[in-house]
Amino acid sequence: MENEAKTRETVTIPKAEYESLKQQVAWLMEQLKLSKRRQFGVSSEKSDYAQMSLFNEAESLSDLSKVEPELKEVKAYHRTNRRNAAERLPPDLPVEVIEYELPEDERCCPDCGGLLHVMGRENREELKLVPAKAVITRHVRHVYACRNCEKNAEHVRFVKAKTPNPVIKGSFASPEAVAHIASQKFVMGVPLYRQEQEWARSGIQLSRQTMSNWLIRCTSDWLRPIYDRLRQLLCGGEVLHADETTVQVLHEPEKSAQSKSYMWLYRTSGDTKHPIVLYDYQASRSGKHPVDFLRSFKGYLHTDGYAEYHRKLPESIIVVGCWAHCRRKFDEALTALSEKDRAGSDSLRGKQFCDRLFSLEQTYADFPPDDNFNTRRLARVEHSKPVMDEFFAWTQITSEQIGVPKSLLGEALRYALNQRRWLEHVLLDGRLELSNNRAERSLKPFVIGRKNWLFSNTPKGADASAMLYSIIETAKENSLNPFEYLTALFRKAPNLHSLDDVDSLLPWNLSLAV
Numbered sequence: 054m055e056n057e058a059k060t061r062e063t064v065t066i067p068k069a070e071y072e073s074l075k076q077q078v079a080w081l082m083e084q085l086k087l088s089k090r091r092q093f094g095v096s097s098e099k100s101d102y103a104q105m106s107l108f109n110e111a112e113s114l115s116d117l118s119k120v121e122p123e124l125k126e127v128k129a130y131h132r133t134n135r136r137n138a139a140e141r142l143p144p145d146l147p148v149e150v151i152e153y154e155l156p157e158d159e160r161c162c163p164d165c166g167g168l169l170h171v172m173g174r175e176n177r178e179e180l181k182l183v184p185a186k187a188v189i190t191r192h193v194r195h196v197y198a199c200r201n202c203e204k205n206a207e208h209v210r211f212v213k214a215k216t217p218n219p220v221i222k223g224s225f226a227s228p229e230a231v232a233h234i235a236s237q238k239f240v241m242g243v244p245l246y247r248q249e250q251e252w253a254r255s256g257i258q259l260s261r262q263t264m265s266n267w268l269i270r271c272t273s274d275w276l277r278p279i280y281d282r283l284r285q286l287l288c289g290g291e292v293l294h295a296d297e298t299t300v301q302v303l304h305e306p307e308k309s310a311q312s313k314s315y316m317w318l319y320r321t322s323g324d325t326k327h328p329i330v331l332y333d334y335q336a337s338r339s340g341k342h343p344v345d346f347l348r349s350f351k352g353y354l355h356t357d358g359y360a361e362y363h364r365k366l367p368e369s370i371i372v373v374g375c376w377a378h379c380r381r382k383f384d385e386a387l388t389a390l391s392e393k394d395r396a397g398s399d400s401l402r403g404k405q406f407c408d409r410l411f412s413l414e415q416t417y418a419d420f421p422p423d424d425n426f427n428t429r430r431l432a433r434v435e436h437s438k439p440v441m442d443e444f445f446a447w448t449q450i451t452s453e454q455i456g457v458p459k460s461l462l463g464e465a466l467r468y469a470l471n472q473r474r475w476l477e478h479v480l481l482d483g484r485l486e487l488s489n490n491r492a493e494r495s496l497k498p499f500v501i502g503r504k505n506w507l508f509s510n511t512p513k514g515a516d517a518s519a520m521l522y523s524i525i526e527t528a529k530e531n532s533l534n535p536f537e538y539l540t541a542l543f544r545k546a547p548n549l550h551s552l553d554d555v556d557s558l559l560p561w562n563l564s565l566a567v
Contacts, residue, residue, distance in 0.1 A: 142180065149181065187257055190227060192216055218547040220275070226267045228543035234264050236536040239521050240498075244506040265514065272517040275546040278555045280331070280520045283527060284346075287329045291352035292322040292484050294492035295343060295362070298500060301508035302515050305336055314512075316519060317342055318496045322355070324422070324484040327561045328530035330495045332519040334512070340365030353482060355489040358472050374475030377488035380407035382465035389461050399451055400462050403469070406444040413437050414487045426483025433480050441480075445473055495526055531560040541565045 160169040197212040220228050237243040245261035252259045287293065297317045303310045317333040335342045340361030347354070351369040356362045357378050366372060383403035387395055395401055413436050420429045452466040469476070479485045499522055509515035528538040542558055549555070556562060 185233070187252075187255065217544070220543045220547055221267065221270055224267070226271075228540045231267050231271050231543055232536050232539035235268060235521055235539055236525070238268075238506065239502060239518070239525050240535050242502040242505040265510075268521065269513060269517045271543060272520050275543060276520045276524055279542070279546075279558055280523055282555050282559065283329050283523065284331055285349075286327075287319060287321060287331055288347060288350040290321055290325060290350075292324055292355075292482070293347075293350065293352065294318075294320050294322060294355040294489055294495075296357065296489065296492040296496050297338060297359075298496055298503075300334070300499075300503065300515060302336075302510070302512055303508055304511045306512070308336065313338075314515065315342075316496075316499055316515075317346065318492055318499075319343075319346060320492055320495050322484060322486065322491065324426070327559075328527065330526040330530055331523045332499065332526075334515040334519040336512070353478070353485055355486060355492065356475075357489055358468060358475075363475070371478060371481070372475050373478045373481075373485055374472045375489040376407055376410060376476060376479070377490050379465075379469050379472065379476060380404060380411075382461070382468050383407065386461035386465050399455075400465070403444075403448070403451075403462075403465055406440065406447070409440050410437055410444075411487060413440070420483075429483035430480070431483075433483070438480055441477060445469070495530075498522065498526060528560045533560050533565070537565050538563065 155169070161167065162169060194216050195214045197214075198209055199206075202209045220226055220231055234245070234248060237248055238245060245264050248264065249259060249261045295318065297315050299313045300316045301310075301312075302308075302314045305312065305314060308314075314334070314336050315338045317335060318330070319333065320330040321328050333342065333346050338361070343362065344365050344367070347366070347370060353371050353373050354362070354366070355373045355375065357375050362372050383400050386400035387398065387404055390398060390400060413433075417429045417432055420426060420432070448466050448469045452463075452470060455463065455466075479487055502522075509518060524539070524542075525535045528535050538560060541563055545563070546558055549558075
């Protein structure tokens with residue numbers, strides 16, 4: 054009975070401690086819901102700008118750059134059955150024709166026995182895929198000598214035919230082989246050990262160590278000068294984007310194999326004629342790395358909210374914040390709420406403020422590039438700035454009302470207030486963008502590849518990977534086939550007369566013709 058009485062005793066705790074525990078439980082539940090969404094839910098953060106219940110003014114959906122179209126009468130027509138545009142085949146593919154004919158003894162009419170003749174043909178096309186095959190290219194260099202000198206002279210001069218320099222001296226590597234290995238790993242995400250297995254199934258014993266040596270050697274010999282030139286051109290621009298992600302390097306000096314290293318990314322913005330995407334491998338996430346990489350750059354730099362960009366970069370570089378990151382904070386807070394609590398919530402209101410800015414941004418997309426997009430800058434000052442002012446005023450009031458507790462909404466409000474200075478920098482120049490999504494998209498190929506090959510063995514290999522990703526992603530941004538570009542590059546780079554000709558190897562200058 055005594056024990057039973059003890060179990061009925063009520064435990065009291067101070068009110069402040071109770072509220073603290075209550076907030077901790079709420080925060081943990083939010084983290085659990087957010088974790089489940091990230092693992093099992095849809096990753097898209099898109100909103101339907103046409104159904105914004107909070108901001109439904111006509112001007113929020115208007116297009117400030119377009120005139121009303123003229124109405125024209127269109128005649129009715131019957132649509133023909135055409136292949137989907139995504140499934141169209143290039144017209145220059147070789148065609149293999151197989152014809153089916155009746156045997157001679159069957160070319161008689163089944164009704165009257167008369168001779169049959171060809172009156173038409175029915176065509177059916179199939180896409181035939183031929184697996185990659187290996188071919189040995191034997192370079193035969195002819196050596197010439199003079200018959201007269203052989204008979205009458207004391208010394209005979211030999212003349213050799215000109216041959217192109219190999220991509221790696223003393224190796225059986227070809228430009229096509231190195232380009233194929235590189236594109237398989239850095240474009241398709243196929244690790245070297247899987248490539249080794251694939252070649253072994255074809256009877257070719259090509260080890261992953263040999264392939265790795267080829268990539269590192271070609272990167273050091275031929276890609277480094279191109280990378281350095283691209284970096285020089287990149288830093289000569291006025292608007293850039295930057296981001297970073299982790300990479301594991303097993304044999305990093307003075308670091309354990311489980312520790313994190315970082316792959317930094319820098320790229321041009323949408324205002325440039327020749328896009329450039331560059332990766333830079335570093336052992337840490339210190340702000341000294343972007344300072345060193347961008348030491349000759351002066352202009353605007355789009356980044357996320359990482360504080361090192363704000364603390365370490367010089368005043369000549371103006372950091373521009375990312376509204377997509379700001380919006381994501383409110384989206385996460387909204388996701389953590391139950392369905393019945395979302396409508397009318399502060400999390401939804403904060404997200405809708407950001408949605409309104411992105412909706413307005415769509416109306417500026419077609420503005421002409423006049424005077425560094427000055428028309429876009431003026432439109433932002435007129436239409437977007439009032440929305441920003443209203444948003445930050447609401448953020449300040451809301452954070453004071455709820456006391457900015459430890460919650461996802463509190464984190465979103467704090468992020469917006471702390472980042473206000475850099476978020477508002479988008480109003481300074483019409484070439485700037487509302488988000489840093491351009492850098493995140495360029496970083497995605499590396500993140501996808503990392504899921505396949507998992508880690509780099511040495512810093513030298515990680516550095517080579519950074520340069521290969523840089524060359525490949527820059528080629529893709531300039532609408533080039535990475536394999537064809539690398540093949541042409543490895544064929545022509547060894548035969549340059551001097552490094553002064555490196556500009557001829559840039560993606561927008563190099564001819565892919567053999």
